[in-house]
Amino acid sequence: MKKPIKQIAFMCFILPLAISLAGCGANNGSNSNAAPSGSASSPDRTQTADAGNAGEKVALRFSWWGSENRHKALLAAIDAYEQKYPNITIEPEYSGFDGYYQKLVTQFSGGTAPDLTPLSVDWIDDIAVKGDLVLDLYTLREQLNLDAFDADFLNKYTVFGGKLVGLPMGVNGMVIAYNRDFFDRFGIPEDTKWDWETIHAIGKRVHEQDPNAYLLASLEVRGFLQPYVRQQTDKQWIEDDKTLGFDQDALTDALAYYKKLLDDGVLQPLAESSLYPDITQNVSWQKGDIGMSFGLASTLVALKSVHPSIDVAAYPIPANAKTSAVLVNPSNPLAISKASKHPEEAARFANWLLTDPEAALLLGDVYSVPPVESNAELLVQNDKIDPTVAKAVKLALDNPGDPVNGISGNQELADLATDYLQQVGFGQLAPEQAAQQLIGRLADKLKDIK
Missing domain, CATH: 3.40.190.10 (Periplasmic binding protein-like II)
Known part of the structure; x- marks a missing residue:
């Protein structure tokens, strides 16, 4: 089991506020049990997660809300994934926050929900628990590197009734x-x-x-x-x-x-x-x-x-x-619709987006501090986490409710x-x-x- 998320915060999420980036970099990965997707220390899991992406052509709809910075980062990540897997097309659907929830509920009700969408934690009860409209990601273990995430954090914030309803895009x-x-x-x-x-x-x-x-x-x-x-x-x-x-x-x-x-x-x-x-x-x-x-x-x-x-x-x-x-809370748990015709491909994309170092560098801090410890350390080394964001997460984790x-x-x-x-x-x-x-x-x- 990985270290509790609060302990992680005191290590390399927040260290740039107290010491130089080089100091944190000197310990990169030395205390991490979960290697990022594609690393030499987790070849079997990574191969499992990526397997199948070379097959038939598949189009996935990925919907989100946010600022212009978030839009640009996610579009860049989509472009990188499509270049890596030419048979996969990710169709982006994005907007500001205003009206997004109403639109999403309408789509779920009408059977037209996107394959993947981040959820606000406030919507989990309506959409994921009572509505039962998203997949239990535990059923997609073969496509997901769940070992990359802090198990205690997932159990506390994104597991409901034994079902993993989403994977956190960040820690907030x-x-x-x-x-x-x-x-x-x-x-x-x-x-x-x-x-x-x-x-x-x-x-x-x-x-x-x-x-x-x-x-x-x-x-x-x-x-x-x-x-x-x-x-x-x-x-x-x-x-x-x-x-x-x-x-x-x-x-x-x-x-x-x-x-x-x-x-x-x-x-x-x-x-x-x-x-x-x-x-x-x-x-x-x-x-x-x-x-x-x-x-x-x-x-x-x-x-x-x-x-x-x-x-x-x-x-x-x-x-x-x-x-x-x-x-x-987990920043916008990424969920997969039960109506998705390509749940395994959606899970592979989600796995890459949230665990791969390349994706982490592209997303930066648009979803706050990354949930995968090794990726958070990587962003610290590359000056990709705004120190104010890191400081904010530390302050919240110092005395959480x-x-x-x-x-x-x-x-x-x-x-x-x-x-x-x-x-x-x-x-x-x-x-x-x-x-x-x-x-x-x-x-x-x-x-x-x-």
């Missing part, structure tokens, strides 16, 4: 991304230890100094509401028995805090922030009038494309928190919570009313979820 974690220029402008120390009260106090001061400036652009259900409540309860948002993991007092407290941030100018007004589904499109962010954002490590490259001075800090954790609730269970990531439940968060934000409901109504709506919806 929730952090604070902040604009160093903004912090310098308002005299905010970069070593600030953030908790919820510190955010309010500093954010209020910032807005008083400049009415056009806000510490935060927006807060969302999965990045704020769920972890805020979980820090109080140490329970899942929705328990496995489909009961709520919180009471009305805990939810009211979270919504009241959210309203206080808006009232005191810590948060940009919803009438402004809601115009931009992506913070990089937010005019105030582009102008440098927003100081920080909660996000996953994989979003940092896009944030830095607007402000190169972006750095990261640990997610807010109050001193009395029962758990950190810091989200650590327990994995979010499948039902807590249900999209319909998240949409309900989002609706009530917005009603509080727009002043349509008081926090107490919103908490009471949301609890009732969630309870009703849970009765319908099989």
